[in-house]
Amino acid sequence: MKHLIDIGANLTSHSFSKDLPEVLSRAQQAGVSKMIVTGTSIDHSQQAIELADAYPEVLYATAGVHPHHAKECNDKTLSTLESFAQQQSVVAIGECGLDFNRNFSPADVQEKWFEAQLELASSLDLPLFLHQRDAHEKFIEILSRWRDKLGAVVAHCFTGNTEEVMAYNDLDLHIGITGWICDERRGQSLQQAVQHIPLDRLMIETDAPYLLPRDLPVKVKDQRNEPAYLPHICKAVAHYRGDDLESLSTSTTEASKKFFNLAI
Numbered sequence: 001m002k003h004l005i006d007i008g009a010n011l012t013s014h015s016f017s018k019d020l021p022e023v024l025s026r027a028q029q030a031g032v033s034k035m036i037v038t039g040t041s042i043d044h045s046q047q048a049i050e051l052a053d054a055y056p057e058v059l060y061a062t063a064g065v066h067p068h069h070a071k072e073c074n075d076k077t078l079s080t081l082e083s084f085a086q087q088q089s090v091v092a093i094g095e096c097g098l099d100f101n102r103n104f105s106p107a108d109v110q111e112k113w114f115e116a117q118l119e120l121a122s123s124l125d126l127p128l129f130l131h132q133r134d135a136h137e138k139f140i141e142i143l144s145r146w147r148d149k150l151g152a153v154v155a156h157c158f159t160g161n162t163e164e165v166m167a168y169n170d171l172d173l174h175i176g177i178t179g180w181i182c183d184e185r186r187g188q189s190l191q192q193a194v195q196h197i198p199l200d201r202l203m204i205e206t207d208a209p210y211l212l213p214r215d216l217p218v219k220v221k222d223q224r225n226e227p228a229y230l231p232h233i234c235k236a237v238a239h240y241r242g243d244d245l246e247s248l249s250t251s252t253t254e255a256s257k258k259f260f261n262l263a264i
Contacts, residue, residue: 004253005203005204005253006208008206009205009227010038010208011023013208015209027226027228031231034060034262038156038207039061040095042065045062049061053087060262062091062094063092066097068104071105071109077116081093085120091261093117093120093124093126093127097130097135098110099132100133100138101134128154147171153172156205157207159186161192165193165196169197169198173201174203175203177190177197178207183214194240195242201255203252203259204234205233206230209225213229213233216229216232
């Protein structure tokens with residue numbers, strides 16, 4: 001496997017502050033040639049852009065506000081995101097969406113700023129990088145109203161079941177799969193659901209430093225996930241789909257290049 005693309009890595013996390021160059025080197029040695037750095041707030045979007053600018057053609061950035069941070073939004077948020085979107089390294093709006101699991105921001109506030117970022121993406125003609133947790137019905141309701149105004153959309157870090165995959169297929173969404181599929185306890189529904197994702201809509205990601213694959217053959221200090229483990233995730237996805245590994249790795253890379261409009 002060569003030239004894999006990690007479509008979601010939280011490289012602005014403090015856990016990477018001391019050894020990011022080594023993390024990127026390990027990723028490239030493992031065959032992960034490019035990584036999309038996730039913007040989850042105004043501050044982290046700015047940091048993602050700065051990282052991408054520091055490592056051109058290796059790192060790219062998204063710019064958005066995660067539902068956890070929706071309560072931090074104000075009358076300057078959208079104009080700031082719009083200015084971020086003008087940067088060459090920014091390849092998508094997001095991470096945005098709904099998270100009713102913890103409700104760090106009130107549900108109605110999450111919905112307001114989710115729709116605001118959908119509108120922004122539609123006006124800028126940029127792809128959308130979406131988050132959904134324990135909010136499937138409301139997520140589908142809102143997204144369905146906007147879908148014909150939007151371009152490419154990915155449901156990032158998908159951990160759901162076959163029914164949810166089929167609903168996303170109906171909306172022509174891409175789907176990002178993480179190391180959750182490697183979890184023998186919680187990943188069983190996903191192991192079945194991944195078989196129903198159209199090959200040209202399937203992408204892979206680590207969501208580092210989170211979601212370290214539970215079945216890695218080596219012990220990992222501090223349980224920190226990193227992009228170098230993406231090939232392990234790719235192998236698991238190929239296994240549960242019954243796909244040839246080389247073909248799957250090629251298809252996920254091609255889907256990611258097309259989705260984010262990467263000129264490589």
